[in-house]
Amino acid sequence: MIAWLIALPLLVAAYGVTRRLLRRRSRAVLRSILAADAALFTGALVLLLLALNGGSAQAQTAAAESSGSGSAALIGAAIAVAGASIGAAIAVAYTGAAALAALSERPELFGRAMVIVGLAEGIAIYGLVVAIILIGKT
Secondary structure: OHHHHHHHHHHHHHHHHHHHHHOOOOHHHHHHHHHHHHHHHHHHHHHHHHHHHOOOHHHHHHHHHOOOHHHHHHHHHHHHHHHHHHHHHHHHHHHHHHHHHHHHHOHHHHHHHHHHHHHHHHHHHHHHHHHHHHHHOO
16 A cells, blocks of 8 residues: 555656656657556556555455455445445536526526535535444445
8 A cells, every 4th residue: 555655646747747748749858758658557556456466465364364354345345435425426517507507597496406516416425424334334
């Protein structure tokens, strides 16, 4: 897990460099972006292999003591919350804009519009419930 925390600043820096290079439009920039993407993909693959194989002796002893499903459940919980939150944000953005447009023409639709926006926010709560269930399994 510590490998991801070490690699995160590198990923952010690579993303910033890629964004800066994308503003220029030339073949050399495209080649450098493809090279950076290949390097990031290789690094992510190495980190994934280290995480799955337990790259250090300390991780191997910890894996011998426990079944190892706890970390998988925590990663699954994080993915559930992140995915549900992103989905809810997209849903609220579209339904909120449509609700405001409808309210500008017919203000009496306020209750119905807020119910629909609230249903879109419920997606994030479903992700939170799944995360709580997964954390409870550890």
